[in-house]
Amino acid sequence: MTISLVDAETLLAVDIGAVNTRAFLFDVAEGQYRFVAVGMAPTTASAPYKDVYEGVRLAVERLQEITGRTLLGEDEQLIVPALPDGSGADALALTLSAGPPLHAVAIGLLDDVSLESARHLLDATYASVAEAVGLNDRRRADAQIDAILRVRPDLIVVAGGTDGGATRSIIKLLEIVGLAAYLLPPERKPEVLFAGNAAMEAKVRSTLENLATVHTAANIRPAFDLEDLGPAQVAAREIYTRVRTRQLGGLQMLAAHSGGRLMPTCDAFGRMIRFISQLYDPAKGVLGVDLGASSTTLAAGFAGRLTMSVLHPFGIGEGLRGVIKEVPIAEISRWLPMHVSDDVVLDYAMHKSLYPASLPVTLEDLAIEQALAREVIRLASKWSARNNGRDVFFPEGGLAKICEPIIASGAVLAQAPTVGQSLIMLLDGLQPIGITTFVLDQNGLTAALGATAELNALLPVQILETGAYLNLGTVISPVSPAHYGTPILRMKVTHESGEENRIEVRQGTLGVVPLPVGHKAKLTLEPLHRTDVGFGRAGKGGTVRVVGGALGLVVDARGRPIQLPADASRRREMIKKWQWALGG
């Protein structure tokens, strides 16, 4: 018997990541949910274990050591639901990102319509689009079949036809899919998700159901100029968990323990961001950044509407293989505060991809890793701008919309020796505009909370209000056409005590105004020289209430995009100076 999450008092959430497995315990104390602790162990999805449960067991064992609670039985199985003696947890929620991305094929009619939407759908989950076939594909039918076979797809997404629109062209594409599925060995039969013209659903089933596992969802392109990924994303999530449950040892048993509450980590992360976006200022969005070892997720929520991009293989471990193919090494090394040759930076990235769990020990390694993190975030935003996040990011990378808060997850951010280092990686990678707050998910909780949010809205809300997240600070990022060194903004900070600070901000600077954690202040901004501080237009000022974070108020007037000096030694001095401005 499983207990509904709504009734659960003690909740165990387990995130099985590419490198580490984390077990989180949430409990009720004095009528409020609180985050108790996290236990961590290496993920055991790959050889020699090939069973994710081993990593889960060890993470929960660690959690037991930390909390003194009994969560595993004598048979080393999770105790879910809790027993009358208090051992165990009332409910279990699971999130998963371990394993390679699903090999996917996108099928659609027109390249920049349904095929593009099929790609967008796949870009929002752990899938890599290895092949695409459209109506304008000039290859012979047999060449298209061979192309699909070479991918050995886990998932084929078929889109096309507005509702009530084309049918014959879709049938032609279905024949290609059917033949490819027929030729794949029985153990490799793909999952096919049809999300096209709704009138074709029965035809799709009759054509493919003996050849593949067929799933259908509402049309992702119901009209020529309308994209609706929502229902298909739910289906894609179910397919992902279904494929993974088949591929990864131990997962089926865990999923059963959780009452089927198994979600891809990216979806759970996105769900939490969407949820938070419903709680905050609807005029602004909420951005989530999850910088993982194999992939990076960017999720932007606007009053409950979610935009997701999952960048694979772009991460700070194994995903570095993808990063160095996309980013010139000089763009990574430009962020280093000391001289390191491009060859050494490349060696570092490739070596780290061999040992994704390994950690930077020396200052040089730390600087390279943090430079890589900046570029992974920038690359993710650039990539997202071309796909699902085209309204959120600039094509050359960086945030195009004001989002507040910006919630950041990922070991490289959470494990940075100082909070200033965490923040500057985010500032350089995202280059936000206007006024925002950066929140560090130092325990990697966001996806776990997202996995519970739909069924128990109380838990994430109450956890957000506790100290489980670290408010890094409020960041003001004025954008100005003024020259370097020109005053662009006058700021007045009025503290609750009545004390006032007046600051004149110059173009090209990065500075901190002390405001202790939790302290409130009134911030009055008077932009100069047509500077835009996010009040709707250049030159417009205003007053906002702000809350202090670990770094207080941060004023990032370095311009957008940040222009680094061409001269290497000047650039390094500048990077050091900025780092020191945020406390080193």
Place this chain on the structure above:
Amino acid sequence: MQAPVTHILPLTTIRRERLLPAAGRVVVRAGQKVEALDVVAEGSLEGGHVLLDVRRGLGISAEQADEIIERKIGEEISQGDVIAGPVGLIPRVIRAPKDGRIVAIGGGQVLLETQDGLLELRAGIPGTVVDLVPDRGAVIEGTGALIQAVWGNGHMDVGMLTVLLEQPTDELTVDRVDVSLRGAVVLGGYCGQADVLQTAAELPLRGLILASLAGALAPLAARLPIPIVVLEGFGRIPMNPQAYKILTTNDKREVTVNAEPMDAMRGTRPEVIIPLPATSKPPLPRDTDIFAPGQTVRILRAPYAGMTGKIISLKSGLASFPGGNFPAAMVELEGGEQTAVPLANMEIIA
């Protein structure tokens, strides 16, 4: 804490399962002795497909086409064989454009699977076939020295080991790679020059075992037709003392270089095997372990990358490093120096 394990062993039992990617024919029998390059199973290399549109080719309906297609699914066809027809006053036929096998017929179309040749699965290690996997392959067991690597370019060969490094820190330079080495497996240190790899392939060598490789050379190394394995990783990293000792003391012995790429999910990784006789069968190496005092470890990251040592103690809580605070162990390095090393930066040598 669980620990990753790397096998660097002077004498061990090595057991490897070798499987075709799809069903094929197993050509060895249980108990048979095999060499590393012997074929244990054969399968068809995946060819392409040719879709023959009989309906359109003969200008008839799909139903009519299905009626005149004279072949059956599974039938082997040679190039030029008639697939359908003749029809019409001036008889027209559809012929097979290539050799192949018919895999589907319907809707007036015939799908022909062509074959690109034979996939030969080799034993990979010298030893005895201890088990057969029907239609897929075999399990082979042998004894010898085993050195696992971290990067390989996908090739495999056997040759006489020639040691070209005097110190674990040496760099292999092109002047050391001359024609006298043709057919040998060369043990080098760090490789930072493209001409070393190019010369090695031109001679050709039978294999190249490197301590480390410049990251920029990985694409070139991946393209070359000779097996290349990297023991430590990318960047200038010395060869770990255990591997150095085993390999240099087996100079002029026959070695197998299996540069199979590392695949964590499948559990494959590149390796060097030196077949050695054993009076009694040594135990199989353990694949899993936990960090504990007394264990020999290899350090993966700067400032001690490529060094080995013994764990003295596991530190309680987190240890502080310039790069952050991490779970760690005190390790006595080969030279006697003691230092804290993050657990995440070590592998157990077993």
